[in-house]
Amino acid sequence: MADTAAGAGDLPASLAEIRDEFLALEVRDRLQLLLEFSNELPALPAEYEGHPDLLERVEECQSPVFIFVEVVDGVVAMHATAPREAPTTRGFxxxxxxxxxxxxxxxxxxDVPDDYPQTIGLVEAVSPLRVRGMTALxxxxxxxxxxxxxxADTASAPGASGA
Incomplete structure (x- = not known):
């Protein structure tokens, strides 16, 4: 039944697991899981600490949240920072x-649908404005x-070296 959600068949395992964790809980318990995620936000790598100019602010979020995404050899690493006083934003x-x-x-x-934030069962637990912030993230x-x-594709194209 869950496979009928948009993109659910192709959803990467990491995000499917997170979605399934939330959906397995009663609505009231989903906020507790979101709080647990907020406590697990990975710290920024040292090269980004103290350099907000390297991060992009997500204006749609009610609290100040900044992100930076690296793509190295085709693999993604997402970094984010949000204040501890904003557990919903940190959790997202x-x-x-x-x-x-x-x-x-x-x-x-x-494979990650744009509406992924609406599929994890938090629409019933937090305000639509907060879910919109996660969608913007x-x-x-x-x-x-x-x-x-x-x-990267342009840099690796033949003749792209500028020689």
């Missing part, structure tokens, strides 16, 4: 950082991945 950022990191750029762009991450993938 953590879900995406954990769920997208390690996937290939093509998996994220092709995913959209910005996908845009950064697409831009970096295009840059």
């Amino acid at each position: 950022a953590s879900i995406l950082a954990q769920g997208l990191t390690g996937l290939t750029a093509q998996q994220v762009l092709r 995913l959209g910005r991450a996908k845009r950064q991945i697409a831009e970096k993938t295009a840059q």
Whole structure:
């Protein structure tokens, strides 16, 4: 039955597992799981600490959240930062950082539906404005991945060395 959701058949295992964890819980318990994710937001790598200019602010989020996505050899690493006083935002950022990191750029762009945040069962637990913030986080991450993938493709194209 869950396979009828948009993209559910191709959804990468990391994100499918997170979705299934949320959907297995009663609505009231999903907020507790979101809080647990907020406590698991990976720290920024040292080279990004103290350099907000390297990160993109996600304006649609009610709390200040910043992201940066790396694509190295076609593999994604998503980094995010959000204040501890904003556990919902931190939780959303953590879900995406954990769920997208390690996937290939093509998996994220092709197999992660834009409406993934609406499929994890939090629509009933948090305000639509907050879910919109998570959707914006995913959209910005996908845009950064697409831009970096295009840059890598251009750089590796024949004659691109400028010689």
